[in-house]
Amino acid sequence: METFTVRRDNVPIPATVSWRRAAAVIVPGLGTTQADLAQLLGELRDFLPLATFDPRGHGLSSGAASYAYASFAADAAAIMVAPWRLPGHWS
Numbered sequence: 001m002e003t004f005t006v007r008r009d010n011v012p013i014p015a016t017v018s019w020r021r022a023a024a025v026i027v028p029g030l031g032t033t034q035a036d037l038a039q040l041l042g043e044l045r046d047f048l049p050l051a052t053f054d055p056r057g058h059g060l061s062s063g064a065a066s067y068a069y070a071s072f073a074a075d076a077a078a079i080m081v082a083p084w085r086l087p088g089h090w091s
Helices: 038-045 069-081
Strands: 002-008 011-017 024-026 050-053
Touching (some): 050 069
């Protein structure tokens, strides 16, 4: 597994990816974090390449000026493309 941080709107968003490219992005519900779902995510990773992250203001992510739906959606989109664009990661 690879752990990395994507920054969007000056908000650090910690993410985890299993395998080279994620087939699914798991977004914990508001009030929930990757850590809360660790057992479930571990079992899913045995069968499916996943990317997971803590939404802004939750878990290891910091707070943000905006908690609008569009901001959460853009954060998820940034996670989906990030792993193979980060230096030192996959091409």
